[in-house]
Amino acid sequence: xxxxxxxxxxxxxxxxxxxxxxxxxxxxxxxxxxxxxxxxxxxxxxxxxxxxxxxxxxxxxxxxxxxxxxxxxxxxxxxxxxxxxxxxxxxxxxxxxxxxxxxxxxxxxxxxxxxxxxxxxxxxxxxxxxxxxxxxxxxxxxxxxxxxxxxxxxxxxxxxxxxxxxxxxxxxxxxxxxxxxxxxxxxxxxxxxxxxxxxxxxxxxxxxxxxxxxxxxxxxxx
Amino acid sequence: xxxxxxxxxxxxxxxxxxxxxxxxxxxxxxxxxxxxxxxxxxxxxxxxxxxxxxxxxxxxxxxxxxxxxxxxxxxxxxxxxxxxxxxxxxxxxxxxxxxxxxxxxxxxxxxxxxxxxxxxxxxxxxxxxxxxxxxxxxxxxxxxxxxxxxxxxxxxxxxxxxxxxxxxxxxxxxxxxxxxxxxxxxxxxxxxxxxxxxxxxxxxxxxxxxxxxxxxx
Amino acid sequence: xxxxxxxxxxxxxxxxxxxxxxxxxxxxxxxxxxxxxxxxxxxxxxxxxxxxxxxxxxxxxxxxxxxxxxxxxxxxxxxxxxxxxxxxxxxxxxxxxxxxxxxxxxxxxxxxxxxxxxxxxxxxxxxxxxxxxxxxxxxxxxxxxxxxxxxxxxxxxxxxxxxxxxxxxxxxxxxxxxxxxxxxxxxxxxxxxxxxxxxxxxxxxxxxxxxxxxxxxxxxxxxxxxxxxxxxxxxxxxxxxxxxxxxxxxxxxxxxxxxxxxxxxxxxxxxxxxxxxxxxxxxxxxxxxxxxxxxxxxxxxxxxxxx
Numbered sequence: 001x002x003x004x005x006x007x008x009x010x011x012x013x014x015x016x017x018x019x020x021x022x023x024x025x026x027x028x029x030x031x032x033x034x035x036x037x038x039x040x041x042x043x044x045x046x047x048x049x050x051x052x053x054x055x056x057x058x059x060x061x062x063x064x065x066x067x068x069x070x071x072x073x074x075x076x077x078x079x080x081x082x083x084x085x086x087x088x089x090x091x092x093x094x095x096x097x098x099x100x101x102x103x104x105x106x107x108x109x110x111x112x113x114x115x116x117x118x119x120x121x122x123x124x125x126x127x128x129x130x131x132x133x134x135x136x137x138x139x140x141x142x143x144x145x146x147x148x149x150x151x152x153x154x155x156x157x158x159x160x161x162x163x164x165x166x167x168x169x170x171x172x173x174x175x176x177x178x179x180x181x182x183x184x185x186x187x188x189x190x191x192x193x194x195x196x197x198x199x200x201x202x203x204x205x206x207x208x209x210x211x212x213x214x215x216x217x218x219x220x221x222x
Numbered sequence: 223x224x225x226x227x228x229x230x231x232x233x234x235x236x237x238x239x240x241x242x243x244x245x246x247x248x249x250x251x252x253x254x255x256x257x258x259x260x261x262x263x264x265x266x267x268x269x270x271x272x273x274x275x276x277x278x279x280x281x282x283x284x285x286x287x288x289x290x291x292x293x294x295x296x297x298x299x300x301x302x303x304x305x306x307x308x309x310x311x312x313x314x315x316x317x318x319x320x321x322x323x324x325x326x327x328x329x330x331x332x333x334x335x336x337x338x339x340x341x342x343x344x345x346x347x348x349x350x351x352x353x354x355x356x357x358x359x360x361x362x363x364x365x366x367x368x369x370x371x372x373x374x375x376x377x378x379x380x381x382x383x384x385x386x387x388x389x390x391x392x393x394x395x396x397x398x399x400x401x402x403x404x405x406x407x408x409x410x411x412x413x414x415x416x417x418x419x420x421x422x423x424x425x426x427x428x429x430x431x432x433x434x435x436x437x438x439x
Numbered sequence: 440x441x442x443x444x445x446x447x448x449x450x451x452x453x454x455x456x457x458x459x460x461x462x463x464x465x466x467x468x469x470x471x472x473x474x475x476x477x478x479x480x481x482x483x484x485x486x487x488x489x490x491x492x493x494x495x496x497x498x499x500x501x502x503x504x505x506x507x508x509x510x511x512x513x514x515x516x517x518x519x520x521x522x523x524x525x526x527x528x529x530x531x532x533x534x535x536x537x538x539x540x541x542x543x544x545x546x547x548x549x550x551x552x553x554x555x556x557x558x559x560x561x562x563x564x565x566x567x568x569x570x571x572x573x574x575x576x577x578x579x580x581x582x583x584x585x586x587x588x589x590x591x592x593x594x595x596x597x598x599x600x601x602x603x604x605x606x607x608x609x610x611x612x613x614x615x616x617x618x619x620x621x622x623x624x625x626x627x628x629x630x631x632x633x634x635x636x637x638x639x640x641x642x643x644x645x646x647x648x649x650x651x652x653x654x655x656x657x658x659x660x661x662x663x664x665x666x667x668x669x670x671x672x673x674x675x676x677x678x679x680x681x682x683x684x685x686x687x688x689x690x691x692x693x694x695x696x697x698x699x700x701x702x703x704x705x706x707x708x709x710x711x712x713x714x715x716x717x718x719x720x721x722x723x724x725x726x727x728x729x730x731x732x733x734x735x736x737x738x739x740x741x742x743x744x745x746x
Contacts, residue, residue, distance in 0.1 A: 003293060070368045071412035073375040075386065076405040079393040079648075087613065087641055087652045155281050162283045165616070167648060169639045174616060176285055177642055181617035183521050183545075185289065192286035199281030225729050232731065300517060300526065381489065381518030391516070395491050395726050396647035396669075 006186035007193055016190075021174070023194065030171040030198060033089065034158045037096035038104075041153065045101050046146070049108020053142070054134055059109065066102040074099055074160055082167050092164035099160055100153040107149010111142025143213040151206040158199045162191070172198070225399040233388065237407055239302075240384040244371045244411070247306045251313025251366050256359070258314065259321020260347075273319050280315035284308065284373065288380050305377045312373065313366045320362030324355035357430060360423045364416050371412040375404070385411070483702060486523055486532040487515040490644065491732065492581060492666055492722045496536040496690060496713075498736035503709050506746050509702055515732075519644075520545060528569055533695045534706070539576055540686030541583075542693070544621075555687035566693065574692040574703055577710035579718040581666035582688035583623065585678045588653050592676040599679040603634040603660070613649055613658035616640040623684045631682050636660060650675070666715070668723035690718070712743040 010016065017023050052059050074095050081091035115138040123137045139146070165173030172191050179188025226233065258276065262269025287308045292299045295307065328351055336350045375386030385407045392400030424430075483504060487497035494515050501511045514532060517523045524545065526532040539558045543550055546565040552558045559576050566573045585600055592598070595606050603610065618624040619638050628634045641649050645663035650673050652658045663670055663677075670677060690713065692706050717739065724735045740746040 003290075067364070067368055067416060068409060068413065070365070071372050071409040073372045073386065073389065073405060073408050075375050075378075076389040076401055076408070079389060080398070080401055080405070082648050083393075083396070083398070083651065086655045087639065087648060087657050155277070159281050159283045162285065165640060166642045167640070173283075174640065176283060177640065178616035178619060180285065180289070180521060181519065181615060181642075182620055188286055188289065192283055192290075196278070196282050200278060203277070203281070228729070229731055298526075298531075300522060378489070379518065381516070381522040383516065387489070387516055390489055391491060393643060393648075394646045395729070397726075397729050399729075 003185060003189055007189035010186045010190040011194065026172050026174060027194065027198065030158070030161055030173075030195070033093065033096070033161045033164055033171055034154065034202075037093055037157050037161070038100050038150065038154050040093070041097045041100035041104050042150065044097070045104035046108045049105045049146075049149075050112050050134060050139065052105075053109035053112025053115075054130070054138060056113075062105065062109075066105050069098055070102045072098060074163060078163055078166060087167045089164060089168045089170055091167060092161075092170070095163070096157050096161060100157050103153040103156065104149050107146050107152065108142075111145035111149070112138045113142075114145050115141035140213075144210060147206065147210040147213055151203065151210065154202055154206060155199055158202055159195060162195060225397055226403055229400075233385075233403060233407065236383060236385050236387055237411065240371070240374055240386075240408070240411060243302055243305055243374045243377065243382070243384055244309070244367075244415075247309035247313060247374075248363075248367050248370050248415075250306070250310040251317055251370070252363055254310065254314045255317035255321045255362075255366075258318040259323075260325060262318065262322040263325035269322060273322060276315045276318040278315075279311055284312070284376050285379065287311070288376070300381045302377075302382055304380075305374065305382045309370050309373055313370050316369065317362045317366050320365075321355075321359060324358035324362070325351060327358045328354040353427065356423065356427050360419060364419050367415050367419060368412045371415060372408055375408060482510045482512045483533045483698065484512045484514050484531065486517055486526065486535045487513075488520070488523065488536075489516045489518050491725045492664075492718070493536055494732040495721050495725060495735050495739075496718075497534075498732040499709055499713075499740055500534060500536065500692065500706055502733070502736055502740055503705050503745055504702055506740075507701065507705055509699075509705075527571065527693055527695075530570075530695045530697070533697045534702075535693045537573075537691050537693045538581055538688045539573075539691045540688035542691070544686060548622075550686070553683035553686055555689055558687050559689070559691070562691070570696070572694045572696065572698075574694055575707045575710050577690040577713045578715060579666075579690045579710075579713040580688055580715050581664050581690060581718060583662050583685050584665050584680070586653070586661055586663045586670060586675040587659060587678065589674045589676055591659055592678075597676065597678060599681045600628070600632050600634070600684065601681055602678070603628070603632065606659075608659075610634070610636045610660055611639055611658045612636040612660040612662075613639045613641045613652050614662040615642055615644055618662060627684050631684050666718045666722055668719055668726055671719075709740075709745060712745060 011023065019025065048062065052062055077098060078091060078095045081094055085091045085094075112134075119141060120133065120137055123133055128136065161171055162173030162176050164170045165177050172195050175187050175191025175194070179185060179191060258272050262273050288304060289299065291297070291304050291307050292301075295303075297303050297307075332354065333346065333350060336346055341350065374384045375389055377384050378386030378390045385404050388400050388404030388407070392398065392402075392404060485497050485501050485504075487494040497513070497515055501513055504511050514526075517526070520541075523532065523535065527535050539555070539562050543552065543558055543562045543565060546569070547561065550558075550561055552561045555576070559573070562573055587597060595602065597603065597605070612618075612625060612628075614624070619640070621627070625636050625638050628636055639658060641652060641658075641661075643649055645661060645667060647669070649658075649661045649663065650669050653661050653675065654673065663675065665677065669675070690710065692710060694703065694706070698706075721735055721739060724730055724738075725732065737746065
């Protein structure tokens with residue numbers, strides 16, 4: 001018996017597809033949780049990061065805060081939130097938002113700061129408002145780095161979203177936990193391979209997006 | 223506070239275990255990532271392959287990795303080595319790209335000047351490239367340090383003791399003080415190591431007034 | 440890593456895949472087999488689960504042996520069964536407090552034994568096959584049981600698992616994920632009692648989250664250990680298992696052949712002294728007074744005159 005062969009056999013077994021506990025269903029759940037967490041974190045982190053990058057104010061405080069958030073063990077956060085909110089997807093979702101936050105924030109302010117100062121000054125000189133400056137110059141110029149932050153956050157979340165199964169019937173983590181606990185390692189490893197495959201697909205998609213954002217930056221003379 | 227008072231020795235013991243697991247993992251991550259980053263910077267074509275594979279490893283969920291590593295290396299599951307290897311893999315994956323960027327950040331004119339002054343290839347690496355790469359490298363090392371310290375806690379799920387044990391035990395016994403101690407202890411350790419790194423950065427790059435805080439990872 | 444071209448990433452994946460394939464050639468049978476058999480020399484290595492109640496029992500073993508000048512090494516809180524069982528089987532752990540029913544179900548998944556003595560007899564044989572020995576089983580039990588809230592039990596007049604058939608609303612059962620595929624999980628409820636339940640995982644082994652979910656009404660049915668003081672504290676009702684879904688589960692020490700007869704005798708005395716009520720009390724001290732296992736074990740051993 002070999003572990004990886006068994007895991008692949010487990011994935012390709014038709015009996016594990018379809019229905020409420022099927023691989024297809026769990027993949028969709030996993031994607032939804034990942035998107036929801038990254039989107040929620042982005043709503044919080046991106047405007048904040050762009051504001052910091054644009055004004056240069058509050059950087060130290062927010063960076064220290066983001067560092068502290070990064071240090072919070074997700075397992076501990078999840079158990080505390082679970083005890084406060086009960087079972088279900090809420091507690092894991094909040095824990096995942098906290099996980100995605102620092103990378104998104106860092107990407108946003110680094111992206112804006114990285115925008116070519118010459119271009120920004122030129123735009124200011126031709127009379128652009130601060131809002132126009134941010135939306136038409138700094139964000140397009142920083143898009144590459146900002147998307148890099150989103151990409152890093154997505155990779156972290158898609159792997160850690162397996163923890164959602166700790167207290168809810170959600171996602172590919174179900175295969176990890178039940179495989180581990182019942183010593184069915186083919187199932188556990190199959191879950192891990194599926195998560196890694198999902199991460200790869202997401203990462204390739206984001207890489208393509210990132211590339212697509214680049215020609216814009218090249219049109220701006222520096 | 224009464225829980226902490228009664229269990230001071232236990233908490234300190236777990237803290238010590240936590241340090242013993244995280245520090246070697248961080249050091250290995252830095253060493254491997256710097257070598258990979260140097261390779262990637264020097265030979266960009268091979269480098270992109272290396273960096274691509276490294277970032278892919280980061281997407282493997284941690285729990286299965288803890289089960290697979292003992293199979294690959296033939297070490298016991300509950301050995302601290304298993305966790306150190308797993309964390310070193312993540313740390314390297316996280317840092318290799320930054321390390322390549324760090325070498326890329328060294329001003330080419332400085333390097334040319336050093337070459338003109340007769341620095342050997344090794345001298346160029348040790349006396350010019352590495353010191354000048356430190357600021358960018360350090361921002362990456364800080365991220366790796368903090369996330370490694372936080373990740374050590376999952377060892378508790380497979381019987382590798384750390385502050386993570388306070389999380390699982392406090393959870394089972396519904397002792398919030400214990401869980402909070404575990405969370406805060408982990409954060410405190412991360413912040414302490416981070417502060418040490420910042421101080422170290424000031425020492426090794428005396429020409430810089432201040433070190434940059436964290437970059438896009 | 441923002442500038443990594445697409446092609447190289449695919450190459451990276453290919454490398455990982457190749458590594459995975461090469462691994463299939465040399466995969467070993469048991470990923471958890473630990474390599475350091477017989478560590479610790481003369482010392483008796485005592486293990487415990489990552490479960491406070493189990494740690495208290497292990498601590499009681501350790502202190503009782505130490506009182507007789509037998510050197511022990513504590514290797515406590517080593518996860519759940521999947522993490523520590525290989526260590527027992529390969530002899531790197533010499534003594535471990537286990538539970539008869541659940542352990543037998545791991546070694547003999549198809550067993551039909553249900554009553555305490557039958558389970559113990561079969562377990563003795565199963566342990567023998569592994570080159571291990573189970574010492575005397577204790578009167579103390581810590582056993583899986585189906586529980587509902589008192590309000591829910593009253594609403595539908597529930598006393599046994601069979602009574603669940605009377606429930607007219609949708610029943611959701613919450614437990615560790617492995618319960619879903621175990622013979623006493625949803626399948627067992629259906630086959631043995633004709634009760635249909637939906638399942639949701641809560642990975643805290645019937646801990647505080649499970650209790651909270653019961654009280655919230657997110658789940659109606661849970662598995663909680665009979666030794667758990669939270670049953671009493673939260674006014675939960677244990678449903679009687681009239682058709683033997685669960686195996687009897689007494690505390691039982693699993694020992695390697697490193698244990699001397701003298702040591703075995705001491706452990707057997709500890710086991711004999713521990714009543715089911717004692718175990719609930721010990722657990723309650725851990726949860727309510729938040730004391731360390733060593734203190735609780737010491738107090739109990741002294742009370743029983745074993746120290």
